Amino acid sequence: MDKAAMDIRPLSRSELPASAAVLARWLIGKTLVREHRRGRMSGRIVETEAYVVGDASGHAYKGKTARNASLFLERGHAYVYFIYGCWFSLNVSAGRAGIGTGVLLRALEPLEGVHLMSRHRLGARVEDLARGPGRLATALDITRALDGRDLCAGGGALWLGDAVAPRGRLGTGPRIGITRETQRVLRFFEKGNRCVSGPRALSG
DNA sequence: AGCCAGATTTTCT
DNA sequence: GAAAATCTGGCTA
Numbered sequence: 001m002d003k004a005a006m007d008i009r010p011l012s013r014s015e016l017p018a019s020a021a022v023l024a025r026w027l028i029g030k031t032l033v034r035e036h037r038r039g040r041m042s043g044r045i046v047e048t049e050a051y052v053v054g055d056a057s058g059h060a061y062k063g064k065t066a067r068n069a070s071l072f073l074e075r076g077h078a079y080v081y082f083i084y085g086c087w088f089s090l091n092v093s094a095g096r097a098g099i100g101t102g103v104l105l106r107a108l109e110p111l112e113g114v115h116l117m118s119r120h121r122l123g124a125r126v127e128d129l130a131r132g133p134g135r136l137a138t139a140l141d142i143t144r145a146l147d148g149r150d151l152c153a154g155g156g157a158l159w160l161g162d163a164v165a166p167r168g169r170l171g172t173g174p175r176i177g178i179t180r181e182t183q184r185v186l187r188f189f190e191k192g193n194r195c196v197s198g199p200r201a202l203s204g
Numbered sequence: 205a206g207c208c209a210g211a212t213t214t215t216c217t
Numbered sequence: 218g219a220a221a222a223t224c225t226g227g228c229t230a
Contacts, residue, residue, distance in 0.1 A: 082213075177221090
């Protein structure tokens, strides 16, 4: 027996800011909902990074390919990529159709379906279930099958919802794990939240 | 808490 | 053939 699903209002595309840097900040505190075969999983978005137009660290920098095509979809679509031989990561496309830019979702604070996430991440503490982009995708069972999905279609397999709780103070800093344009301040997180990835010194 | 190496495969050069 | 928007476990303090 599952508890009743939370009442989460789906976000519509017109609400999303049409710039990666603004969208990344705006998404902190919003909700990501995964409608899985076994049940619903959801969490508060507590950490993001923006990959802006003309950004040498972005996957779209060298143009559109089969791999990154979803980054060029109208804002609010999923771009799922496979990295380091083991992990998937989820982005939200952030520009107009034909513009390659997006927001990497780096961490969630689990809300619903914690037992399902735990099944995908055996042995992890609740605050570590979706703490980091690879862990987030693993916890929610997000694979390339979801690449290109419309995240503004509430009721689909994966969608964005409004905030269900007030957002805490916003923190910012340089992005993690990149080798180019490392000095740009395009990482956003909820200050003090235990589900934010990286060293604690960077998330307070 | 911080540093380091290994894993493992897709993608593009 | 090299690099990659990462994670884990083992080590040192």
